[in-house]
Amino acid sequence: MRAMLLVNPKATTTNARTRDVLIRALGAAVELTVEETRYRGHAAALAATSLAKGYDIVAVLGGDGTINETVNGLLNPVNGDDAPLLDDPSTGRPALIVIPGGSANVFARALGLPNDPVESTGAVLEALRDGRRRTVGLGQALWEGQSRYFTFCSGMGYDAEVVRAVEGLRGTGRKATPTRYVNTALRHYLATDKHHPAMTLTGPGIPTARGVFMAIVSNTSPWTYVRSRPVRPTPWASFETGLDLLGLRRMGLISLTPVIRHILTESDALPSGRHLVQLHDEPEFTLTADRPVAFQLDGDYLGERETVTFRSTPNALQVLV
């Protein structure tokens, strides 16, 4: 079996030691080629060539950003037009291995991997040895002639504003720790517009919902983690179903506090309240805003947008886990 290993040497918790452990361990199990990413977008470009180059597996050591790029490369292969249309498209693509090396590592943890690169390497080697694979669906966001797949979440409004603010801090050399996210979210809450909701939710067979301030779109649950605690605004979301959504039609503290308390519990029940908009297992829906609204995808800030369509892509990838 041939595998391409993509390493982001700049990812928050990736270092030479974990990289070498992984190279040695994976290299003993498969024929391994190692590529270090040198710039934003490099992982996508490399993963896009993996099918044409005959790789069976693409492994990633990095954070959710590098994993997102890799997945987008796998789903947009170079020479991909010749690929046959299969009932299960995941079987026509190299399988994915993820080793957490970023800050939150939501995708790896949602797959059940330990949040530690060395322990995860052990789990993945076991999966390789036993031929254990899981087929996962992805989300896809489409806007202004562009599109991008997401592995765990996307969002418009307040959560994307927080992602933008944290990215701004990272640009000044500070790390994206869970505490920094929480502090930024609290500080930004004072600044975010709590009086003029911009968004409307529409979709085939979905009742139109107006007056939405923020929307979280999930391909799996948890949505994120604060240290070891999972945060689950859409507890029914899963890699095996369509997309879920939680929208907020009120941003006041009295409305928000019970929702925040609920999503920090381990409960499988949906958060409740008349000010909430909820979708489960949907193939497609659209958020339209009457002014540009912050937009994020897998924790990457993607600018302000007025219309974004979210689509589920079932059976997109096989993951060794």
Ligand SMILES: Nc1ncnc2c1ncn2[C@@H]1O[C@H](COP(=O)(O)OP(=O)(O)OP(=O)(O)O)[C@@H](O)[C@H]1O
């Ligand atoms: N050599 C590089 N120099 C600068 N940026 C890079 C390099 N390689 C990859 N990147 C970019 O860095 C971004 C962040 O990396 P990544 O997600 O792997 O780690 P992280 O930011 O620590 O983790 P998380 O996404 O969990 O916060 C990615 O979107 C990727 O495009």
